[in-house]
Amino acid sequence: MTAPKVLISDALSPAAVQIFKDRGIEVDFQPALGKDKEKLAEIIGNYDGLAIRSATKVTSAILAKATNLKVIGRAGIGVDNVDIPAATARGVIVMNTPFGNSITTAEHAIAMMFALAREIPAADASTQAGKWEKNRFMGVEITGKVLGIIGCGNIGSIVADRAVGLKMRVIAFDPFLSAERALELGVEKVELDDLLARAEIITLHTPMTPQTRNILSREALAKTRPGVRIINCARGGLVDEEALAELLKSGHVAGAALDVFVEEPATANPLFGLPNVVCTPHLGASTTEAQENVALQVAEQMSDYLLRGAISNAVNFPSITAEEAPRLKPYISLAEKLGSFAGQLTETDIKTIRIVYEGDVAHMKIKALTSAAVAGLLRPALADINIVAAPSVARERGIVIEETTREKTGDHDSLITLEVETENLTRAVAGTIIAGTKPRIVQIKGINVEADLLPRMLYITNHDRPGFIGRIGTLLGENGINIAHMQFGRDFEGGNAIALVGIDQVVGETLLKEINTIPNVVQVKALTF
Ligand SMILES: NC(=O)C1=CN([C@@H]2O[C@H](COP(=O)(O)OP(=O)(O)OC[C@H]3O[C@@H](n4cnc5c(N)ncnc54)[C@H](O)[C@@H]3O)[C@@H](O)[C@H]2O)C=CC1
Numbered sequence: 292m293t294a295p296k297v298l299i300s301d302a303l304s305p306a307a308v309q310i311f312k313d314r315g316i317e318v319d320f321q322p323a324l325g326k327d328k329e330k331l332a333e334i335i336g337n338y339d340g341l342a343i344r345s346a347t348k349v350t351s352a353i354l355a356k357a358t359n360l361k362v363i364g365r366a367g368i369g370v371d372n373v374d375i376p377a378a379t380a381r382g383v384i385v386m387n388t389p390f391g392n393s394i395t396t397a398e399h400a401i402a403m404m405f406a407l408a409r410e411i412p413a414a415d416a417s418t419q420a421g422k423w424e425k426n427r428f429m430g431v432e433i434t435g436k437v438l439g440i441i442g443c444g445n446i447g448s449i450v451a452d453r454a455v456g457l458k459m460r461v462i463a464f465d466p467f468l469s470a471e472r473a474l475e476l477g478v479e480k481v482e483l484d485d486l487l488a489r490a491e492i493i494t495l496h497t498p499m500t501p502q503t504r505n506i507l508s509r510e511a512l513a514k515t516r517p518g519v520r521i522i523n524c525a526r527g528g529l530v531d532e533e534a535l536a537e538l539l540k541s542g543h544v545a546g547a548a549l550d551v552f553v554e555e556p557a558t559a560n561p562l563f564g565l566p567n568v569v570c571t572p573h574l575g576a577s578t579t580e581a582q583e584n585v586a587l588q589v590a591e592q593m594s595d596y597l598l599r600g601a602i603s604n605a606v607n608f609p610s611i612t613a614e615e616a617p618r619l620k621p622y623i624s625l626a627e628k629l630g631s632f633a634g635q636l637t638e639t640d641i642k643t644i645r646i647v648y649e650g651d652v653a654h655m656k657i658k659a660l661t662s663a664a665v666a667g668l669l670r671p672a673l674a675d676i677n678i679v680a681a682p683s684v685a686r687e688r689g690i691v692i693e694e695t696t697r698e699k700t701g702d703h704d705s706l707i708t709l710e711v712e713t714e715n716l717t718r719a720v721a722g723t724i725i726a727g728t729k730p731r732i733v734q735i736k737g738i739n740v741e742a743d744l745l746p747r748m749l750y751i752t753n754h755d756r757p758g759f760i761g762r763i764g765t766l767l768g769e770n771g772i773n774i775a776h777m778q779f780g781r782d783f784e785g786g787n788a789i790a791l792v793g794i795d796q797v798v799g800e801t802l803l804k805e806i807n808t809i810p811n812v813v814q815v816k817a818l819t820f
């Protein structure tokens with residue numbers, strides 16, 4: 292196997308370069324490349340992995356050129372600079388480092404709060420200019436003030452903890468914050484309007500999503516207390532910058548501290564130059580400690596994926612540990628083949644996919660297996676579908692996916708049964724793994740039939756009558772088709788029967804039609820795996 296190649300296109304700590312090298316991965320460290328989208332598009336096709344911070348915009352245009360890319364690693368938290376649906380559609384795993392810089396970013400928010408409360412940047416500039424304006428700078432005390440946190444996740448919770456330590460009264464708006472967690476943090480959970488009406492300082496800590504974009508809109512800002520101070524160390528675009536500028540000018544907002552901007556790099560902005568506005572150039576995560584943490588972590592995670600198939604902290608795929616990956620691999624192949632089997636037989640719209648995991652396999656990462664089954668199922672219709680994209684593509688098409696796990700009930704230590712429901716029929720196929728690695732079909736439509744899946748196969752359904760096996764063997768032989776194996780099953784003597792024939796050559800349309808004319812044959816289909 293040739294060594295995977297990774298491009299680092301942002302200013303990651305060089306610690307990442309060393310990790311990649313130590314793991315045997317070729318690495319190109321080009322910290323300024325993220326800002327040059329033409330150059331990035333030109334060379335991205337050479338790489339299996341791309342490590343970034345926030346300066347690299349991974350657009351669908353870049354992804355379209357990323358023909359070898361398998362993983363994007365974000366050394367940090369926010370992945371809003373990556374087109375996740377486009378990456379998913381191409382089967383590219385997108386992973387971040389959800390905790391490595393959270394303390395540092397929370398500390399920056401707290402630093403911004405003090406900077407605002409005591410006007411430290413302006414006082415510093417004035418003092419160093421030799422003005423000694425002791426009477427100009429009258430601050431406010433933090434103790435006892437109401438801090439309103441919008442988004443109380445990892446960073447918001449650390450801010451809350453520090454603020455409680457500073458003797459502030461903390462209220463939080465976060466629809467996903469549980470009452471227990473709020474109690475544990477010592478914060479009061481409130482609705483947004485309540486927070487706007489009560490907070491003397493507001494700090495934002497949500498990700499950028501369609502729901503949070505412009506969460507501090509002109510209307511929302513109008514509901515805030517006169518004299519409010521606003522801090523944004525999350526994402527530009529959460530606050531309406533124009534409206535905030537107007538409210539600062541009118542004096543309704545007493546101060547704003549911003550680390551992030553709608554447009555970055557922010558070289559011009561409606562907030563620049565206004566009184567008591569404190570700005571930093573997206574420095575929230577910029578401490579030696581945090582940068583070391585996220586660089587090491589992202590390099591380890593990307594290496595684990597590229598070298599061992601382990602997935603952690605992916606935003607578009609379930610996690611798989613390095614220990615699980617080799618055990619899961621044959622089951623991924625089985626699930627994909629069962630899906631493919633059903634997909635090749637299904638000509639009408641799929642309504643529901645039901646997958647039952649029984650025995651040992653029920654304790655594995657079934658989300659990953661389901662993705663593989665769905666990819667196999669959809670591939671006959673959508674040739675380029677990949678296992679990362681499959682569940683979202685299925686959902687877009689209105690296909691319902693149901694998963695069930697249960698303990699072993701039959702002969703097999705592990706059994707996966709895939710049932711596909713269309714407008715007209717329901718078809719089920721089940722399989723297991725033999726000898727640790729080999730996928731085998733064990734049941735079709737409730738009929739037991741044990742068959743390994745070869746690259747080329749014939750699937751025949753017929754009425755169980757004498758003479759069929761001889762005729763099919765002769766016909767295939769006469770047409771130069773070599774039979775590798777042939778397995779049969781039936782529901783009862785003289786009832787419905789099925790045959791799975793492993794073959795070495797391609798069976799053309801004419802021969803398929805001829806097989807169909809053998810007495811008692813109901814259906815014949817050439818399958819590929
Ligand atoms: N300035 C900087 O350098 C940095 C900025 N960030 C930003 O901070 C954001 C938050 O990071 P974490 O706390 O680690 O993320 P997190 O996922 O742990 O927390 C985000 C919280 O926001 C809440 N939330 C989501 N939608 C909401 C809504 N509509 N209204 C209110 N709350 C909502 C979630 O329930 C969650 O609790 C990141 O997404 C990133 O954009 C992160 C690191 C550094």
Ligand SMILES: O=C(O)C(=O)COP(=O)(O)O
Pocket residue numbers: 344345346366367368369370392573574575576577
């Ligand atoms: O981790 C995040 O979400 C950040 O915003 C940090 O961005 P950066 O890596 O400093 O460009």
